[in-house]
Amino acid sequence: MKYGARNQLIGRVKGIKQGTLMSQVTLEIPANSQMSSVMTLDSLEELGIKEGDKVQIIVKAVNVLLAKD
Amino acid sequence: MKYGARNQLIGRVKGIKQGTLMSQVTLEIPANSQMSSVMTLDSLEELGIKEGDKVQIIVKAVNVLLAKD
Amino acid sequence: MKYGARNQLIGRVKGIKQGTLMSQVTLEIPANSQMSSVMTLDSLEELGIKEGDKVQIIVKAVNVLLAKD
Amino acid sequence: MKYGARNQLIGRVKGIKQGTLMSQVTLEIPANSQMSSVMTLDSLEELGIKEGDKVQIIVKAVNVLLAKD
Amino acid sequence: MKYGARNQLIGRVKGIKQGTLMSQVTLEIPANSQMSSVMTLDSLEELGIKEGDKVQIIVKAVNVLLAKD
Amino acid sequence: MKYGARNQLIGRVKGIKQGTLMSQVTLEIPANSQMSSVMTLDSLEELGIKEGDKVQIIVKAVNVLLAKD
Numbered sequence: 262m263k264y265g266a267r268n269q270l271i272g273r274v275k276g277i278k279q280g281t282l283m284s285q286v287t288l289e290i291p292a293n294s295q296m297s298s299v300m301t302l303d304s305l306e307e308l309g310i311k312e313g314d315k316v317q318i319i320v321k322a323v324n325v326l327l328a329k330d
Numbered sequence: 331m332k333y334g335a336r337n338q339l340i341g342r343v344k345g346i347k348q349g350t351l352m353s354q355v356t357l358e359i360p361a362n363s364q365m366s367s368v369m370t371l372d373s374l375e376e377l378g379i380k381e382g383d384k385v386q387i388i389v390k391a392v393n394v395l396l397a398k399d
Numbered sequence: 400m401k402y403g404a405r406n407q408l409i410g411r412v413k414g415i416k417q418g419t420l421m422s423q424v425t426l427e428i429p430a431n432s433q434m435s436s437v438m439t440l441d442s443l444e445e446l447g448i449k450e451g452d453k454v455q456i457i458v459k460a461v462n463v464l465l466a467k468d
Numbered sequence: 469m470k471y472g473a474r475n476q477l478i479g480r481v482k483g484i485k486q487g488t489l490m491s492q493v494t495l496e497i498p499a500n501s502q503m504s505s506v507m508t509l510d511s512l513e514e515l516g517i518k519e520g521d522k523v524q525i526i527v528k529a530v531n532v533l534l535a536k537d
Numbered sequence: 538m539k540y541g542a543r544n545q546l547i548g549r550v551k552g553i554k555q556g557t558l559m560s561q562v563t564l565e566i567p568a569n570s571q572m573s574s575v576m577t578l579d580s581l582e583e584l585g586i587k588e589g590d591k592v593q594i595i596v597k598a599v600n601v602l603l604a605k606d
Numbered sequence: 607m608k609y610g611a612r613n614q615l616i617g618r619v620k621g622i623k624q625g626t627l628m629s630q631v632t633l634e635i636p637a638n639s640q641m642s643s644v645m646t647l648d649s650l651e652e653l654g655i656k657e658g659d660k661v662q663i664i665v666k667a668v669n670v671l672l673a674k675d
Contacts, residue, residue: 262397262400265424265438265446265534267354267366280627282487283506285336285646286396286403291361297336298394299628299646300403301460301492301506308398308403317397322439323530323668324393325367326602327355327610328331328386329377331607334603334631334645334653349420351556352575354439355610368421368439369610370561370575370667377610391646392461392599395533396403400535405492405504418558423474423577424534429499435474436532437559437577446536455535461599462531463505464671465493465541466469466524467515469538472562472576472584472672489625490644493541507541508598508630508644515541529577530668538673543630543642561612562672567637573612574670584674593673600669601643603631604607604662605653 267322272296274314277305286310288318336391341365343383346374355379357387405460410434412452415443424448426456474529479503481521484512493517495525543598548572550590553581562586564594612667617641619659622650631655633663 272288275295284305288296296318300308310316341357344364353374357365365387369377379385410426413433422443426434434456438446448454479495482502491512495503503525507515517523548564551571560581564572572594576584586592617633620640629650633641641663645653655661 262399262535262537263446265436265442267368267439267442270363270365278627280487280625282485282490282492283627285391285627285648291363292359294339294360296339296389296394297391297646298396298403299336299391300396301405301504303492304403304405304460308396308401310396310398314398319395319397319533320365320389320393321530321533322354322366322368322442323666324389325365326388326664326666327367327369327377327379328388328607329379329383330331330607331604331606332653334643334649336646336649347420349418349556351554351559351561352420354420354441366439367610370573370612372561373610373612373667377608388602390599390602391649392459395457395459397400399400400537405506408501408503416558418556421558423529423558423579429501430497432477432498434477434527434532435529435577436534437474437529438534446534448534448536452536457533457535458503458527458531460492460504460506461597462527463503464526464595464597465505465507465515465517466526466538467517467521468469468538469673469675470584472574472580474577474580487625489623489628489630505541508543508642510630511541511543511598515539526671528668528671529580538675543644546639546641561667567639568635570615570636572615572665572670573667574672575612575667576672584672586672586674590674595671595673596641596665596669598630598642598644600665601641602664603643603645603653603655604664605655605659606607
């Protein structure tokens with residue numbers, strides 16, 4: 262599968278928190294870094310992931326903000 | 331500085347492409363991974379970054395999509 | 400492939416416009432409706448699409464705005 | 469009303485789920501397709517929609533991701 | 538018209554820059570503040586705005602990042 | 607700190623609502639206007655804000671929608 266997005270990383274599911282409507286997935290990426298994704302519970306269920314699963318992390322470049330001091 | 335975003339990584343500017351109105355910044359993050367940010371040329375100028383600079387990469391978790399096969 | 404996004408439609412590439420850095424892809428979806436995606440030229444090239452190709456259209460529900468009069 | 473967004477579809481409200489802070493609206497669009505929008509409960513209330521209502525669905529093209537296999 | 542978004546401001550078009558594919562609209566909001574919107578040239582044309590026009594500025598709350606030192 | 611974003615306003619925290627997983631922060635900006643940000647409870651905690659605090663509001667221009675009648 263190919264994606265029209267500049268940011269494509271591989272991560273491992275480290276934790277899943279379920280809210281009333283939304284869910285938050287914490288991911289381990291290489292070099293001990295961490296990322297997170299928020300999606301609906303419906304999407305989480307459809308995605309069918311559990312702790313330890315390998316997932317693709319996709320972010321469009323327009324949604325990446327840079328800061329510098 | 332603290333940010334209300336789940337994804338905060340440190341990257342190094344690897345390349346900058348300037349279009350007519352927009353610009354695209356390629357970033358090296360640990361473990362030989364790569365990320366990209368697209369912003370206006372005005373924002374690029376205000377940010378004042380050049381190749382090799384260390385920058386903060388910020389992405390809100392709602393803008394992170396997960397995929398799994 | 401499964402996606403952590405509520406909006407997943409199938410479309411056909413109807414037109415591709417290339418700018419200096421960005422590109423704009425127009426898509427036909429069923430019932431004579433039309434959608435569009437903007438991505439970098441780099442992402443367009445990596446995606447490798449051409450007119451007539453069938454593609455998956457993915458939008459996270461948080462990026463969908465509703466209006467009503 | 470005119471919008472500065474490439475994606476403008478007409479949908480009908482099929483279901484509304486209310487969480488603690490957020491809400492999720494499911495929409496029917498032509499050809500038996502379905503879309504969803506996530507917004508705050510405050511926005512849902514202000515929008516004042518109920519099942520069966522016709523609404524305008526607006527998505528900026530930069531938030532549309534394409535995938536192809 | 539009602540919108541499912543928490544951020545709705547009124548602005549006046551102060552400047553329009555046209556790129557090859559994208560455009561950038563600068564807006565004056567009360568108290569001498571300034572905002573900007575980036576959209577495709579196609580959307581700009583459809584919107585039909587010119588300097589001095591009053592426009593509605595809409596931003597979903599999930600796309601608003603807070604920072605604090 | 608410098609940001610690669612066209613929209614940077616200063617606001618004062620007026621109210622914080624906490625959901626199960628997400629939170630919603632209402633902000634006062636000059637001229638009696640109001641903005642809102644939605645983030646995870648984790649991000650809210652990390653940000654460490656309370657009513658009355660001055661915060662920086664950052665929005666990328668691609669996430670700003672214009673409407674005109």
